[in-house]
Amino acid sequence: MALTGASALVTGGASGLGAATAARLHAAGARVVIADLPGDLGPGVAAGLGEGAFFVAADVRDEGPLRAAVEAAVAAAPLRVAVAAAGIAPGMRVLGRAGPHPLADFQRVVDVNLVGAFNTLRLAAEAMAVNEPDADGIRGVVVLTASVAAYEGQIGQAAY
Numbered sequence: 001m002a003l004t005g006a007s008a009l010v011t012g013g014a015s016g017l018g019a020a021t022a023a024r025l026h027a028a029g030a031r032v033v034i035a036d037l038p039g040d041l042g043p044g045v046a047a048g049l050g051e052g053a054f055f056v057a058a059d060v061r062d063e064g065p066l067r068a069a070v071e072a073a074v075a076a077a078p079l080r081v082a083v084a085a086a087g088i089a090p091g092m093r094v095l096g097r098a099g100p101h102p103l104a105d106f107q108r109v110v111d112v113n114l115v116g117a118f119n120t121l122r123l124a125a126e127a128m129a130v131n132e133p134d135a136d137g138i139r140g141v142v143v144l145t146a147s148v149a150a151y152e153g154q155i156g157q158a159a160y
Contacts, residue, residue: 007077008073008080009032011066011086011120012087017085026050032049034053034056035057035066037058038057060120066119070123079128080128082121082142088108089147090109106158124140
């Protein structure tokens with residue numbers, strides 16, 4: 001798929017795998033929208049990429065701001081790529097010295113890593129569905145990232 005003249009949305013794009021992905025997509029010619037939590041990293045990453053890179057503050061668990069990020073990507077060019085790279089992995093044991101793993105912390109990890117990825121998928125797919133197919137009949141692609149920790153769990157990452 002040619003990325004020139006297309007836009008890409010990268011959740012979790014302010015750091016790590018997301019930032020590297022945003023840089024690679026931008027270098028390949030896509031206009032890139034970095035969606036990440038409000039803070040000082042996202043605007044700096046977008047500015048470092050240069051023209052055609054934008055930051056939109058969004059929590060992947062929250063439909064409104066994430067929809068705004070999708071809309072920003074669509075406004076830049078047809079949305080052809082979405083990468084769900086937002087994720088968290090706080091270290092907490094099931095039973096620690098202070099007591100059992102707080103259920104709210106477990107729920108937060110599931111909400112960001114699972115629900116957030118699905119939220120990205122569904123909103124990006126909605127936007128891509130109206131695209132004209134490219135020469136290969138593709139309207140767009142969504143990439144959901146994961147980690148080897150799914151197969152080889154790590155101590156202290158029960159929710160992850």
